Amino acid sequence: MLKVEGVEKSFGDFKAVRGANLTVERGDIVAVIGPNGAGKTTLFNLITGQLKPERGRILFKGEDITGLPPYEICKKGIARSFQIVNIFHRLTVFENVQVAVLAHQGKSSQLFRPARKLAVEKTEELLQSVGLLDKAYEVAGTLSHGDQKVLEIAIALGNDPELLILDEPTAGMSPEETASTIELIKHLAETRNLTILFCEHDMEIVFSIAKSIMVMHQGQTLLQASPEEVRRDPRVQEAYLGGEVC
Ligand code: ADP
Numbered sequence: 001m002l003k004v005e006g007v008e009k010s011f012g013d014f015k016a017v018r019g020a021n022l023t024v025e026r027g028d029i030v031a032v033i034g035p036n037g038a039g040k041t042t043l044f045n046l047i048t049g050q051l052k053p054e055r056g057r058i059l060f061k062g063e064d065i066t067g068l069p070p071y072e073i074c075k076k077g078i079a080r081s082f083q084i085v086n087i088f089h090r091l092t093v094f095e096n097v098q099v100a101v102l103a104h105q106g107k108s109s110q111l112f113r114p115a116r117k118l119a120v121e122k123t124e125e126l127l128q129s130v131g132l133l134d135k136a137y138e139v140a141g142t143l144s145h146g147d148q149k150v151l152e153i154a155i156a157l158g159n160d161p162e163l164l165i166l167d168e169p170t171a172g173m174s175p176e177e178t179a180s181t182i183e184l185i186k187h188l189a190e191t192r193n194l195t196i197l198f199c200e201h202d203m204e205i206v207f208s209i210a211k212s213i214m215v216m217h218q219g220q221t222l223l224q225a226s227p228e229e230v231r232r233d234p235r236v237q238e239a240y241l242g243g244e245v246c
C-alpha cells in the first residue's frame, strides 16, 4: 500500500532523514521506532506532504505521491494525527469531527446552509467508534489530554482514510489511557479496514501490536522486519534498544 524509497530531507546543513525506506502492506499495523531525533516525525511529514523530500520516492497504492501537497495526499486516502495535539480547542468535540467530515465531503464552503445539521450521522458514528460520543458537546479544549489525542484520531477518520498515520498516539497519556488507546487502535484497524502506520517510544506497546517494525537511526532505516527479528537483531540492540526488550 505504501512504499518509501530512499527519501532524504535536510534542515539547513543537517540531514534529518538520510535514506529512509519503508514498506506498509494493506491491513497491517506498522511501527516506526528510534530514539528522539531519529527522524520519525520528519519521515511522517514527508509521507503526508507537510515536507517535500530532496531525494527518493513515495508510492501509495502504486502511485507516485512524492512532493504532493497535504490536501492532495489526504484526498488519496492517507490521514494522520500529530505528535502535538492538533484540534480546534474552542469548538465542541462534535464540531471538530464534523468539520473534518464536511471538508472531506467537499461541503465546507457551503456557508449559507445550516452547517449544524450536516453530516450529523457520520460524525456521531465516528465519535461512537472512538468512545467520545458522550462528550460530543463538550468544548474540545476542556477535554483531558488523552481524550484530545483520541479526538484527533476521530478527526483523521473523518477523511475516510485507508492509511492512518499516528505520530506517538499515546504520548503524555496515563497508563490507563495508554492501554485503552492501544485497544482502540487495534479495534479501529480491525473494524474499519484500516492500515496503520505509527511511531511510539513505548516498546511494550510497539511489540504488542505491530506486525512489522521499522527501526530508524540518525535519519536512516536500520532495518524493517517482524517484531521477533527486530528483537533479535544485534544492530538494533546496539544502536537503540540496549537489551531493553530482550
Ligand atoms: P523524531 O520524531 O524521531 O524524534 P524528528 O523527525 O522530529 O525526530 O527530528 C529529526 C531531527 O531533525 C532532529 O534533530 C530535529 O531537531 C530536526 N528537525 C526536525 N524538524 C526540524 C525543523 N523544522 N527545522 C530544523 N530541524 C528540524
Ligand code: MG
Binding pocket: 040, 041, 042, 083
Ligand atoms: Mg517525533
